[in-house]
Every structure is written in structure tokens, then in C-alpha cells.
Amino acid sequence: MSATMTAAGLVLPMAEGESSHFPPTPGDFWQPLFAIPGTEYYFTRPMLLMAIATVILMVWLWLTTRQAALVPGKGQWLTEQVYNFGRNGIARDMIGSKEFMPFVPFLFSLFVFILLNNLMGIVPPFQNPTMARVAFPIGLTLLVYVVYHWVGLRKKGSIGAYLGGMLPSGLPGWIKPFILLLELITFFITRPLTLALRLFGNMFAGHMLLVVFIVGGWYLFKTYDPGLMLVAIPAWILGVALTAFEALVQFLQAYVFTLLAASYIGGALADEH
Template sequence: MSAGFLAASGDTFTPPGPGDFNLPPVGPDKTFTFLGQEMYLGVTKPMLQIVIFAGLAFAFLYLASRHRAMVPGKLQYVGEASYGFVRNSLGRDIIGSHDFMRFVPYLVTIFFLLLFNNWAATIPFIQFPTFSRTGLVYGLAAISWLIYNYVGIKKHGLLGYIKLQCVPSGVTGPILVLIVPLEFFSNLVVRPVTLALRLFCNMFAGHLLLILFALGGEYLLLHGSLLVKPVGILAWVLFIAVAFLELLIQFLQAYVFTLLNAMYIAGAVADEH
């Protein structure tokens, strides 16, 4: 139960904040102090969610492809359509028909891992976005960074890959003194950070907004005067509307994260111009 919910149940309302995302461990609570901050060891709810929903994503893809019939059933049809969407629009169309197939398993995995975990935020009694914790998001971005840099170096060699990423085609002369450091910083240093922040911020902000509407509406209905109770009802209506909007945003974030991975891989394996 979040701190915001407990505060809203009393006589005063404390608005939700980042503390509502700092969930205690599941099981024994072992704490320690690091750089003046109290931290804890143990398995947390986001850790469990990423494992459980990764398993559910695997089960969905496995069951959808287990009995491949000429006339597909509903599950096979949904599985094939989903796989084809990632394979074609995020793989072939972005990376190119020559190289894309070897990256399709990774793109399919990352898309469904994100999609299932993002949708966990709207499932009753779970209602927590797994990737609203920066540790999980940066870990995922680090894997992406390693993959696209590895395939780029493997194809072009280290110096050739750095040249491909840092020297824009057709640019020559003294301007390169300014352009090369900027391109290096943008393409090889900042990318995983921006990739992670985009996903984290959307999951964090969306869930915080839902908490605010839900708890604020509850507080106004239970503790507000007769004049403000309609505002509480409006807050709950907005809570429901934003919850449906979040379903779309959660899908789009899985799509955008996978799309950017495909674009980075395409840039890493592209031929020099």
C-alpha cells in the first residue's frame, strides 16, 4: 500500500510523489546505509513483475506458435499478426531486407517484454509500471547499447565504426573539429541515456497522474465539503479516462523503444557512404 493512499485516508491529503514508487522488499527487509541514504537489499515488486511478465510473454508466443495450422485459430492468428508487425514494420522496413532477420528475435523479445510489463500498470491489484524504476530501464538500455555497438564494430572494425558514427557523410574541413565530438557524444554516449529516460519518464508520469486522480478524487468525496464533492467525481472520471489513455501510451512506448533499437542497429550495420 502506498504512502499516498495512507495519507489520503486521514484528515489531510498528502499528494503522491516519487516515494510512492519506492516499494519495500518482498520478504525480509534488510537495510543498509550508503552515502548517507538508507537502502535495502531484497527482492522487490518490480523485480518479480519483470520475471513474471517475461514468462507470460514467452508463454503467449510459445502457445501461439506451438500448433501451426494452415487455418489459424484465434491465438495463432494474434501471435502471427503480432510477430509479423514487429518483423516487418520494425525489422525489415527499418534495418533492411539484407540484415534484418538475425535481429528479429531480439526485437520481438524486447517489444513483448516491454508491452506485457507496461500493461501491468493497468491490471487490478498489480497496478504498477515495471519500468518506472530507473534501474530496470537503464539495464535494458545498456543491453541495447552493447548490441548495436557490437554489430557495428563487428562489421566495420573499431576505427571504421567510430568513423561511421562520428563523421557525417559529405562533411569535410575544419568544421569536423566541432562536429566529430558532438557526433561521438550524441551517438555513442547519450543514446542509451535518452533511450532509457524516454521510457522511464512516460511510465513514471502516467502512473503518478493516475495516483493523483484516484486518491485526490477519493479524498474529495470522503472528506470534502458538499461543494467540492462533484470535483471528486470528475477526478474519478478523469482517472478512468487517463487509465484507457495509458493503455495506448504503454503500447506506444514499447513500440518506440523497439523502433529506436532497430534504427540504431540499422545505423550500425549500414554501409559507409
């Protein structure tokens, strides 16, 4: 939800003597642009921002790699640093030096895609983190879910061997069904659920917090009460500080999501989970 758009929505009702819509609610995150003809579905603002982020990434990678040289320019150097971070700091560390290379393109794409969409929450004029809509983290999680189970099945050779590999060796026979049940819940329910909700929850809560301070300060300022107008200033200062902190959170959440995806792939490739 753009702070600017929200502020406009608050000021206009106040100017007409009506009640404001502050504080923001989850319903404010529903921002349809137009209905898709012949359907009950809408093309929304977050969908547009995700499309913009995709185009930005495509242009960035094309411009910085189309004339790749042994001595890189600034753009190529920056791209190589981000790529090396995903390659060495995530893929190789979590999967292992023998089997990590086939998964580097996937993990690199996942990291930069999530990061840019997260940063949409603080970059004007977008100010709208697309990952604050739970459907987008769920979609990315499904990709990770399919990849690491497919990798595990291909590594073990059969469903029975794959499921059997979830059990630690040396367990008494009577406890194996209970441990297998817990492992099945972890691998098929807990992991994808927490992976999606962690990213969604942090982006949603962080953006809501920014809106409260920035738009709340504007709400106080528009009361034209000297005392409340004075309080608006520290609210805005704190909003700026929280914006810088949110940038760090946005990076960390992209990193954590990709790191966990790599760890799940690495676990599926391991001889024993």
C-alpha cells in the same frame, strides 16, 4: 504504485485524524517486499511484477505456438499478428530487407516485454508500470547499446573504421575532429540516455497523473463535505479517460523504444551513418 494500495494508505491516516500523504511523491514508488538475506538489497514489488510479466509472456508464446498449424487458430493468429508487426513494421522497415532477419527475435522480444510491463500500470490488480523505475529502462537500453555497437564493429571490422564511419564524406579536414566529437557524444551518451529516460519519464509521469486523479478523488470523497464529494465524481471520470489514454501511451512508448533500437542497429549496419 497501485492506486488501491495508495488509497488505503491515505484513508487510514485520515481516519485517525492525522495528515494524509496526498499528493503522491516519487518516494511512494519505493515498495520493498523483503530484504535479500545477507545483503543490503531488497526484492521489490516492481521486480515481482516484472517476473510475473516474464512468466505470462513465456506461457503465452508456448501455448500459442506449441501446436502451430498452417491454418492458425485464434491464439496462433494473434501471436502471428504481433510477430509480423515487429518483423515487418519495425525490423524490416528500419534495418532493411537484406539484413533484418537476425534481429527480429531480439526486437520482437523487446517490444512485447516492454509493452506488457507498461500495461501493468493499468491492469488490476497490478496497477504498477515497472518501467516507471529508471533502473529497468536503463537495463534494456544497455542491451540495445551493446547490440548496435557490436553490430557496427563487426560490420566495419575495426574500431578505427567504425568511428571513421560516423563522419560524413566530403568534410574539410579542419572540421572533422569537431564533428567526430559530436558524433561520439550522440552515439555513446545522447542516444542511450534519451532512450532510457524517454520510456521512464512517460511511464512515471503517466502513472503519477492517474494516481492524482483516482486517489485524489477518493481523498475528496472521504472528506464527507458535500461539495468536495461532488467534485470527486468528475475527478474519477477523468481518471478513467486518462487510463484509456495511458494505454495508448504505453503502446506507443514500447513501439518507439523498439523502433529506435532498430534504427540504431540499421545505422550501424549502413555503409555510411
